Amino acid sequence: MKVSVVRNILEANERIAEQNRALFQQHHLLVINLMSSPGAGKTTLLERTIDALKKDLRIGVIEGDIQSTSDAERIARKGVPAVQINTGGACHLDGNMIRETFPEFDFSRLDLLVVENVGNLVCPAEFKVGEDFKVMILSVAEGDDKPSKYPLMFHESKVLLINKIDLLPYVDCSVEKIMKDSLNINPDLAIFQVSCKTGEGLAEWYRWLQERVREKPRASENESQR
Amino acid sequence: MTKHGATALRSVRLSIGEMSAIVPESLSFCFDIIVQGTPLEGAKLLMDRIPLKGYCPQCDETFDIKDFVFVCPTCGSTTIETIEGQELCIVEMEVE
Numbered sequence: 208m209k210v211s212v213v214r215n216i217l218e219a220n221e222r223i224a225e226q227n228r229a230l231f232q233q234h235h236l237l238v239i240n241l242m243s244s245p246g247a248g249k250t251t252l253l254e255r256t257i258d259a260l261k262k263d264l265r266i267g268v269i270e271g272d273i274q275s276t277s278d279a280e281r282i283a284r285k286g287v288p289a290v291q292i293n294t295g296g297a298c299h300l301d302g303n304m305i306r307e308t309f310p311e312f313d314f315s316r317l318d319l320l321v322v323e324n325v326g327n328l329v330c331p332a333e334f335k336v337g338e339d340f341k342v343m344i345l346s347v348a349e350g351d352d353k354p355s356k357y358p359l360m361f362h363e364s365k366v367l368l369i370n371k372i373d374l375l376p377y378v379d380c381s382v383e384k385i386m387k388d389s390l391n392i393n394p395d396l397a398i399f400q401v402s403c404k405t406g407e408g409l410a411e412w413y414r415w416l417q418e419r420v421r422e423k424p425r426a427s428e429n430e431s432q433r
Numbered sequence: 434m435t436k437h438g439a440t441a442l443r444s445v446r447l448s449i450g451e452m453s454a455i456v457p458e459s460l461s462f463c464f465d466i467i468v469q470g471t472p473l474e475g476a477k478l479l480m481d482r483i484p485l486k487g488y489c490p491q492c493d494e495t496f497d498i499k500d501f502v503f504v505c506p507t508c509g510s511t512t513i514e515t516i517e518g519q520e521l522c523i524v525e526m527e528v529e
Binding site for chain 2: 395
């Protein structure tokens with residue numbers, strides 16, 4: 208006997224992600240899901256972003272790693288609430304893991320929550336956690352073939368930060384090719400060229416992110432009118 | 434399965450989009466191991482790979498998205514919808 212099913216396998220996760228999202232909306236909290244390969248600069252970008260914006264924005268961070276608490280410790284030294292999730296082997300964060308951190312936060316006292324995903328250019332793109340949008344980093348040292356090799360991540364992200372541009376003289380990487388290939392996959396992608404080491408290009412990213420936080424209450428009001 | 438009076442699972446069919454983070458060979462490998470010693474043992478995992486398909490609202494046309502270039506081949510518009518190719522669904526099960 209054949210039984211027709213037609214159900215999304217990730218449905219259970221998407222349901223939890225939607226509940227998370229509803230809670231974040233209630234608090235007018237902008238939530239971003241930060242993804243990249245290991246070592247592309249997620250935590251360094253976060254440290255610099257916190258330094259630049261913490262006088263204007265109340266920021267919280269969820270750190271996802273397979274093991275260790277070193278990233279949450281780095282973020283906590285910046286004086287913002289940071290919670291570490293150790294996935295114990297899983298290569299991405301999911302909605303349920305995010306939900307389990309909720310007792311650690313007072314969302315009414317935050318404007319921006321950054322979820323730093325496990326370093327991985329594949330699976331995190333499949334799993335919603337309740338974020339407003341996904342942000343990805345690609346460092347030039349990884350090579351300009353990554354958009355064509357890992358299209359899903361580029362397709363799902365709203366923003367691409369091309370990091371470590373200070374290394375361009377030393378690596379065979381064409382920023383033009385990264386931009387062309389990523390815009391083919393995702394024509395609406397906002398792209399910033401930055402160096403988290405020298406600080407080059409970061410001011411534009413800070414401004415862009417602040418603008419999204421500022422828009423946030425308005426966006427949620429629009430949604431409730433729908 | 435018990436609820437529906439079924440005793441064994443013969444097969445399960447999945448739709449897997451070209452742009453999903455799934456490697457069919459790996460899924461198949463894990464499935465065969467995970468069902469051992471369960472009522473699902475012996476079930477076949479069938480997977481249909483779904484190519485990427487786009488729709489252009491301006492041209493009112495659907496087309497294949499090739500090489501992950503999300504552009505309408507007729508008018509060159511980038512405002513297109515991805516209508517197929519991101520699936521990860523259970524479509525059908527065959528039980529006894």
